[in-house]
Amino acid sequence: MALKAARPRGSLRNQLLRWLILPLVVLVGLNAVSLYSDALEAADIAYDRSLLSSTRALAERVSVRDGKVVADVPYVALDSFETDTLGRIYYKVTGLKGETVSGFGDLPAVPKNVPRSDLYPALVRFYHAQYNGEPVRIAALHQPVFDDSMRGIALIQVGETLDARRALSRRILLNTLLRQALLVLAVATLVWFAVRLVLRPLMDLKHEVETRALSDLSDVDPDLVHKEVRPLVLAMNGAMTRMHDLVATQRRFIADASHQLRTPLAVLKTQAELALREDDPAAMREIVRAVAGTTDSAIHLANRLLTLARIEHGAGRPAGSPVPLSAVAGQVGLELALSAVQKGIDLGLDVVDGEDTTVEGDALLLHELVANLADNAIRYTPAGGKVLLRVGRRADGVLLEVLDSGPGIPPEEHDKVFTPFYRAQATLEANPGGTGLGLAIVRDIAAMHGAVLALGPGEDGRGLNVNVRFPARLHPRPES
Known part of the structure; x- marks a missing residue:
């Protein structure tokens, strides 16, 4: 049964580079996603803290006068909020009975399923909403208010657009991708040089074999290559030894065969020359009979030589x-x-x-x-x-x-x-x-x-x- 032809393996260097760099790119990509997610989370926490600070500053200006909740929010404070947050600010102060005390009365209310934040020692909830066609992030703080005549909890809401957050997210993403790309490029360069350096002994072995003379069947030094490749070199040396023995056997066989065939051929030539000079028919018949005997011996020798050559150069065990x-x-x-x-x-x-x-x-x-x-x-x-x-x-x-x-x-x-x-x-x-x-x-x-x-x-x-x-x-x- 014919053996199936082996598929070409291609370049060892390219395979090593692919198997080293491609997984590295995947891992770096996953790491970049993780870093980006962590950075966004940290940025959201920072912006939420700033938003809470603005809400608390506004809550400090909410008080009770003459039995009513009032909010003293000058335009200078609002300008300060917008300067700090680098976005547009919307606010709303809701009284004890749900009435709008100050700010934007149509600011979205707090959804019922929004949990209280556990990061701060305050009754605050953060949520996303749409306002005036723009996405906003709102902090809703429950602020206790009281005087001698009444007591209750007012709701202070401060929202900001997401422009600053988005700009920061894009900046974080670009920085992360740039750093990870530079990291991949640096590692790929180091891997390329490392693979080239590691494979240099194989290239030296290739040069050693290619530059040898056809008659040079001596062993290759196994120390030229790494320990893992030495069994291959030893197997190659074994093949060279067997080839050397085969060539020596062939040379010895050819020398012995030529020596053995030279004698009957010389005898045949001598007998033929005698036959040419002989005029006596009876003597001629004796010479021809001798020629036939010598020919039989030469045929027998040739057959034995061919049999021996076929067996010695056969394919091992039949x-x-x-x-x-x-x-x-x-x-x-x-x-x-x-x-x-x-x-x-x-x-x-x-x-x-x-x-x-x-x-x-x-x-x-x-x-x-x-x-x-x-x-x-x-x-x-x-x-x-x-x-x-x-x-x-x-x-x-x-x-x-x-x-x-x-x-x-x-x-x-x-x-x-x-x-x-x-x-x-x-x-x-x-x-x-x-x-x-x-x-x-x-x-x-x-x-x-x-x-x-x-x-x-x-x-x-x-x-x-x-x-x-x-x-x-x-x-x-x-x-x-």
């Missing part, structure tokens, strides 16, 4: 599918039966009936593994010898054994024979035309399938026993 190893061994036995018969070798297959020898892996690669082991055993076993393919179930998995009665391999060379093109001394004597690639191919296929490969003596201590232990199936199929 996709798992159930493969009956006993069936694979039986198929290989049938394919190599003719070669064994021509050499007089007794080729046998030993599989216990009823045992589940299924492993998970790639059927073609497992066939290649068994075929290489069996072919090697037939090649290096002398005429009249025996080769046995044995497959069986064990507690920890499936065991494949290939036993022969050939010259065997000394224990000190067991690890070396898995190296490409390495050939033990005994095998050189038994088959000088070998390639030294069979066990290297077997090693790689076994590793890809998680199998353990080991060498040991054959039956009765003679020959060689190559055993491959495959792990148990991780997901066995349910029986149908």
Whole structure:
């Protein structure tokens, strides 16, 4: 299944700036609203206190004369009120029986649902109203009045237009927005420089990687970046190490392959030159037969090289599918039966009936593994010898054994024979035309399938026993 293409992430710097500055702007905006609300509340309290002061000053001029409530309010006092409040002033003095004593008789009355203010030790109520088409703020103060003949409470109302309050509100709003905007600008500038400074090591890492030579696969110093980015650098170093190993393997493979192919090609060229100079038909046929043999050896070597290259440069562990190893061994036995018969070798297959020898892996690669082991055993076993393919179930998995009665391999060379093109001394004597690639191919296929490969003596201590232990199936199929 194809992997979904990743969406481009964009600029890390821009994302950091967005996630830092945008929430900051929102928070500063909320703070500005809160500050503006608090400032308006403080301004209203200040203006209400001033309005109450004017009302009290007016109440001091209210008295009782000859049994009537009178208000001595000269025009100078009204002018003083207007000068103090920076707005138009309206007032009304109401007597004990609700009659208008002085002022503007049509000034709006006190609404019934207006509570008494708890901020001042006075019977005062503040409320908004409309008067002469303008919004006004009115303070209504209940003032006790009395003389020797009567006693009661008069109502003094003083209202002012909201021009001064509105001007102050606009001034507070503009000042708040200006200061908050300057704060956002200052913080955004600091954040921009901070992000640029913090991301500088990443830019240095980018420059370090970009300016490297193509052949430079050395590690990058993790100390170039911050602690949080070091795992990425370490992973990159690991990838470079694997790439270095892959390049080294390819170079070694190319060098070894060219060296191994040079010999048969040189022999072919020599045989072809001899054939060109030969006039005897019988000798010519012998040379052509030798050319055919050398060609077969070169083809066999090329096929082994291609197989090894495909396995070494494959994509790791193959996709798992159930493969009956006993069936694979039986198929290989049938394919190599003719070669064994021509050499007089007794080729046998030993599989216990009823045992589940299924492993998970790639059927073609497992066939290649068994075929290489069996072919090697037939090649290096002398005429009249025996080769046995044995497959069986064990507690920890499936065991494949290939036993022969050939010259065997000394224990000190067991690890070396898995190296490409390495050939033990005994095998050189038994088959000088070998390639030294069979066990290297077997090693790689076994590793890809998680199998353990080991060498040991054959039956009765003679020959060689190559055993491959495959792990148990991780997901066995349910029986149908």
